[in-house]
Amino acid sequence: MTTNTENPKQDTVLVTSGTGKTGRRVVERLTALGVPVRAGSRRGGVPFDWEDESGWGAALRGADAAYVTYYPDLAAPGAAEAMEAFGRIAAESGVRRMVLLSGRGEPQAVVAEEALRGAARGVDLTVVRSAFFTQNFSEGALVDGVLGGELVFPAGATAEPFVDADDLADVVVAALTGEGRGEELHELTGPRLLTFDEVAAEISAVTGHEVRYVPVSGDQYAAALAEYGMPEAEAGFLAELFTMLLDGHNAVTTDGVKRVLGRDPKDFGAFAREAAEDGAWQV
Template structure:
């Protein structure tokens, strides 16, 4: 499934999750490179839904390559089977390249990688650590704005990654043959605890952001009280306890290998987000 003339092709690249955290950034980079883009989302035309395989053929038809970002997360039970089905549909539609967003330390994500590569060995895997953008675009943004970050992990450290780097690697993999078959562990350049993040956010904002460790059960109950569905609460508890248990306390070299430059540091992200008014 190797591509030969990616940048000049008139066939679009399909970006699944094209309005999400990584997808919209990948789509912007492809468009800036002069690559036709087809956004895959529920509101697109034709619409795309992971729950409705009957619509996949229309979305895949004519696409040259596809960025595969499963929602809500590859850690969800059954996700590997779904993305493998999508890979088979892509192969049947003559899609020439897949780039799969995966997660470090997630058993179901690792199984999804194997399932997709069994269909297409040339798939590029972008295996990412926890996104820094969870602090300003996701679940944790209100807490950072309020100055108190409350989560289950203790002193465990994680090489949090700037999503801009994830998008850079994914876009490069969609545009350049040399990334076919690669697996890139995409992380930030430093190991940081949540207390370290709070300290860095305090410096960037010029006001205190504290970190407080909370009991996982109490945290999950608080999420449920906010109205989050049980399956989402279960997923978040898994990600912030089992996955953040120290298994990810190592740096990956994916950004350097894919792009020939080091990943963006946390301090740069924090300054940029603060200057953009992310937390008021």
């Protein structure tokens, strides 16, 4: 983190999911800046498990800041209670600053945000509400669909302003290091709206093999997730969440990335070209 002559000590940051899609990127950026980082993980690194509150105090002890990413989503049942407990323990442990990853357009996630804010007394909290990540197509749940030529998802013809996870990580690091302070909420999107049909077309263009979008209902998607081994309750929750998020109310872009970083967010086309060049979709 940035230093000054009065206090040259660099803050230690806990990243609750140091191997996750955004957590890994935040860890890499903080490490490159020389910031001491604790990468939380259920396996390896600093032990951290959202299902085991008993280990949170040890992970937070001595940390000055934290990047908080809750699994599976802040709108999930039990998330508000977990945020309240985490905020209390963080404040008791001496944490001074937190950045929370949240979902854009999720009313229940706002309840969890406020639970954390209310419990973490004396802690500066920045909430980052994000659109769908572009990386969901290259290293997330949808990559198998791209490789198989069919994107199956309950999105219909709704457009989404997909945001690049690298842009989000840059915003998070700015908030953690103090460069992005002054605002308690950032709403992040990419620069344009795309339907899943258009996403499939753009990926097809850069990979040279056809990818098509196959719309399904929320119930059909939940059944497909369960077939892949996801617990039925979690599959149902995620399908319901995606259906709600893609009902059109999020189909608008924001200037959140530019306001924090002073540059435009990465376009989906640029992401797709880079992912293809890096071999993300080699069949």
